Amino acid sequence: MKILDGKLAAASVKQILKAEVDILLQNNQRKPHLAAILIGNNGASETYVASKVKNCEEVGFESSLIRFENNITEEQLLSKITELNNDNTVDGILVQLPLPKHISEAKVIEAISPAKDVDGFHPVSVGKLVQGLQTFIPATPYGIMLMLEHFNIETKGKHAVVIGRSNIVGRPMSILLSSNHPQGNSTVTLCHSHTPNLQEICLQADIIVAALGKPGFVKAEMVKDGAVIIDVGITRVEDATAKKGFRIKGDVDFDEVAPKSSAITPVPGGVGLMTIAGLLKNTLQAYKNNSVN
Ligand code: NAD
Secondary structure, eight states, X not given: OEEOXXXXXXXXXXXXXXXXXXXXXXXXXXXXXXXXXXXXXXXXXXXXXXXXXXXHHHHTOEEEEXXXXXXXXXXXXHHHHHHHHTOXXXXXXXXXXXXXXXXXXXXXXXXXXXXXXXXXXXXXXXXXXXXXXXXXXXXXXXXXXXXHHHTTOOOTTOXXXXXXXXXXTHXXXXXXXXXXSTTOOOEEEEEOTTOTTHHHHHTTOSEEEEOSOOTTOBOGGGSOTTOEEXXXXXXXXXXXXXXXXXXXXXXXXXXXXXXGOSEEOOSSSSHHXXXXXXXXXXXXXXXXXXXXO
């Protein structure tokens, strides 16, 4: 069994990005610039955004963290997005989800210029993804594809089972794995909360991508020998022995499933780190597409 170490794979992506930025700077060009909007003070969102900003610095990008209180109006947020859309020195815009209930997620996502949509959530980006056109791929599925590439995991002709159909993970993942791509060409089954015979389907899987947000859900009896297991889940579970009072758990029961698998991602230290690698790659691409450098 091989551990698919996100730290290793992400470091290799970041090393290449850093080398590209070094060349830009040597040629007196400006740095790629990611603007991140964070609303309120949700602990997990704070951690994710802080990590995105830190990683931007590591590869030599500029980043702006724009913070708003929970009571910001939808209009104020949309107006900030328009301002960033019109700012030629900003290449990528991300609005950390979830948003406060009084703000429409769909409206906010649609307000971001598709040219700066480095999260890949805009309907234009999703439409292009479905059609196999060049676009920004949502960061988590993109990160998983980069991980499969890094560790030379064969996907062609395999049966991949994706558990979870969200717009940010499961659905785009199913599209990518089924597309005509070096890390695609799988036969994909997309499962969700209304799938009755999940265990039976999972037992036929060569690759399982678990993205349902239920800690420890995938058990040994759901996995065939030698399967590749990609665990996307990140749930904070209480743990009095941990410094912060919680620890992070994935959607896979790692201790049970790892010995049966041929390769498995750990949580933490797996897909989460690759998500940031995907976001950074999208940001550099947005910079390259931006003519004002
Ligand atoms: P979501 O809540 O939007 O979607 C969950 C999906 O799982 C739904 O489509 C639902 O139908 C399905 N589901 C729920 N219970 C199920 C069951 N019993 N059987 C089969 N399907 C079931 O979640 P999301 O935003 O896609 O996130 C999923 C998990 O991945 C969460 O733990 C989240 O924190 C994590 N996540 C991790 C990263 C990362 O970078 N590693 C990024 C995004 C999300």
